[in-house]
Each structure stands twice: as C-alpha cells, then as structure tokens.
Amino acid sequence: MELLKSHKSVREYSSKSITNALLNDVLESGIRASNTGNMQLYSVVVTTDAEMKDRLSPFHFNQRMVRGASVVLTICIDFNRFSQWCKINCTSTDFSSVLWLLNGVIDASILAQNICIAAENEGIGICYLGTTLYNPKEISEILELPIGVVPVTTVTMGYPEGIHEVADRLALSAIVHREKYSKYSDEEVMQIYKEKESLESSRRFVVENSKENLAQVYAEVRYKRTDSEFFSGKLIEFLREQGFRL
C-alpha cells in the first residue's frame, strides 16, 4: 500500500493551517478503528492555540514539532466518560487493573495510527511524540485531564516543509516468525543489524557520541538506564494518582 510504504515522520511544517473541517474528517476516520468492546475508552485533546502549544512544549523537551505544528493531538485513555455513564446507570466498572491499563494503551494507539493514516492520505505530515509518557502528569495538568484519563501519545500535524526521507527498517525476515518464534543466533543478529549499522547516519552517531558501535549509542546515550528509571518512576506515580493499581 503506497501510502503506508511512503510514510515518513515529518518534523518541519509550513505555516499553512489544517482547517477544522479537514481535521474533523481525519478524526472521524480515526474513530472507525477497532476498539475493545466498542466502548471507545479514549479521548483526543486538540491543541491549536499558540499559547497552549507553548505550555506543552517544555514537557516534550522543546522538540520543534510542538510549536511548529498546525495541530497537536494528545491521545488519551479515557475511563472517566464511561465510568460516569455507568454511575448514572446505577452500576460501576473497575478499570484500575494492569489489564485495563494495557487494553487502554492498545486502543489509544490503534486510534492514533488510524488518525495518522487518514491525515497522511490528505497530504498532512505527522510525527509521534514518545515524550508523552515521560511527563504525563505535567501534560495532564495543562490539559486538565481528570482521574481515569491518561495521555498515551501525542501526534503533531502540519503540511510538510522541506524534504523528509523514508527511514530505514530491518528486513521483514528479522521481524516475522513462522508458526513459532525462532531464536536468533548471534550471527543472525549481527546480520540483521548490519545494514542499519552501515548507514551513514549511524556511523555519524557513533563518532559524535564517542562510542564504539551503534548499539552503545542506543543503550548508553539515547535510551539510558538512568533516564528510563527516572521517567518510569514518574509515570508509575502518575498512573497511581489517576486510579491505577500498580
């Protein structure tokens, strides 16, 4: 499918705005995606106001996409709306388990991807911000998310400016297993990552970070254990505050 195969993350946007009508059409396509029990346990907060983008920006580590985008979408698990409906109907649900947390993350992510594809089909460029889970409490305070609502990911959108390239991917055979998971020999793993390691950008990363190889750049610079510990601690604290039993 050409649209999917030509996907690129777009981080530079022109000043052209996405119209409300187009955004609504994209979101309408988005919510057609499959979801658990058709309960639609999610919400989307749309940010177009410049001041709101300024407030969100530091919690996405001032990545230029937040202020540069026409629209910023914060995609959230939402157990609040459904729980309120249950209360009105003299019953109650319990979404506080790890199972429901993961169900919620799955549904919110599937929704996000459907929205992204609908947007890309309209010539809009998108970028996911994984930083959402690094600072969920701060983002929630700005967006005034109530108990039971958790921001899962953020998508920035705008018309692309400049040239964006399709990123490398591992060979399909490295990802797909037939009938059973086939464990990798060390030789196979080395083969799988060989092309990635040989990319000019990868070799530059290694030099710039004074490391011996690309794996070390990932493990010791980009996704350090100490960062993961710190941000995971913040995330757990926030999830507990939002009503999850973790």
Next chain:
Amino acid sequence: MELLKSHKSVREYSSKSITNALLNDVLESGIRASNTGNMQLYSVVVTTDAEMKDRLSPFHFNQRMVRGASVVLTICIDFNRFSQWCKINCTSTDFSSVLWLLNGVIDASILAQNICIAAENEGIGICYLGTTLYNPKEISEILELPIGVVPVTTVTMGYPEGIHEVADRLALSAIVHREKYSKYSDEEVMQIYKEKESLESSRRFVVENSKENLAQVYAEVRYKRTDSEFFSGKLIEFLREQGFRL
C-alpha cells in the same frame, strides 16, 4: 478516507487462502509505521498451520475466528532481539520498566493497525482478539516466545464471507476536546450514549441478560470486575516472568 470509514471487524471467512506473497506485502507495509527510536522492538508470529490454530484457539476462548481465519498474527513486544544485539556489542539495555512496557505496547499496537489497514486495502477482513492479554502465558508457550517477548494483540485475517456491518460509534464531539478536557455533565453523558442505548442490538442485550440498562450489561456481564481481577493477576505474573518489574 473511505477505506478507514468502511472498517468492519470480520469474523466469518471464506476458505480462500491469503498467499504468502500478499501476506509479506501487507507486513512490509505494516513495518513502515512509526516506532520508538526506530528500534523496531516488536515481532510478528504468523500462524497458518491448522494444528497450531487448534492449539491457540482455546486460549482465545474458542472464538471461531482463530480456526476460521486464513492467517492468525500474534503481534508481540520484542526486547529479546535488540537486547541480544546490545550484548554482542558489549553493552546492555534495560527494558524492564513500566515505561518500556507501555512504549512496547504502543509500538506493537501501531504496527498491528498498519498491518490491518494494509490488509483491508487488499480486500482482506480482519478481527482483533483482545483475549491475547487474558492468556499471554499459554499463548507464549505455544509460540515458544522467549524472555523479553510479550504477545500484545492477535489479528485474524481472511477473505470475508457473508455480510458484515459497520459498527456504531459515539459522535465525534463526545471524544474530542478543544484545548482542554471539558468535563461532562450527567446530562451530556446521557446524551452521548443515548443513540447507542437505543440500538436494537443494545436493547436485545439488556433483555437477554435480564439487566435494566446497557451500562449494566457492560459492567456486570461483559466486563465483570471479578474477571478483570483474575486475568490481570495472570497478566502481571506473566509480565514478571518475562522480565518486567511490576
């Protein structure tokens, strides 16, 4: 986008097989989706063998889609392959945190949805099986998933048989918030679910389950607290066995 707007979950499949070439093309489109740091921390286990479908079936509560589908895809978080690569390169990563668990679920879900859309574009019908998180240990044993690999969701695929209808959705205005989350009044919540409650299928559910209203069917029959407790306990135990600190 017509393809997305016409999405239906397809649970009845014809006997026509999906060819290997087509499946690979669909999967190639799938892995073009955005993912955290382009580390591709996921694997897909393809089940086409009838005996393997028979073995998986009970752990999806014998839903007819497993045996009926041409292809069953178990979409997994995979920290194993990347960790092995790091080890070979004299470094180590730590993906055991809740943050990485959720990152992994997001990436696997986005991958799953990209695969589904590519398949639907080829006239293939899909259905997600949320049961994957109910019996992850049993499914992992059948598929021989190693430490660091977690099945997140399952997608069944085949050519549609019979008529499948587009499911209802809440109005977009119920899902989308502008700039800040707007809390719902009880009147608004009642209005949001009114159309869903008035569907013939909803009214039938209420009668069949001897309940007073639709919310009670969801909360007390379909997604009972005791079930959620039980399966969440199993899930946590499995995640710990797979190396997560929960």
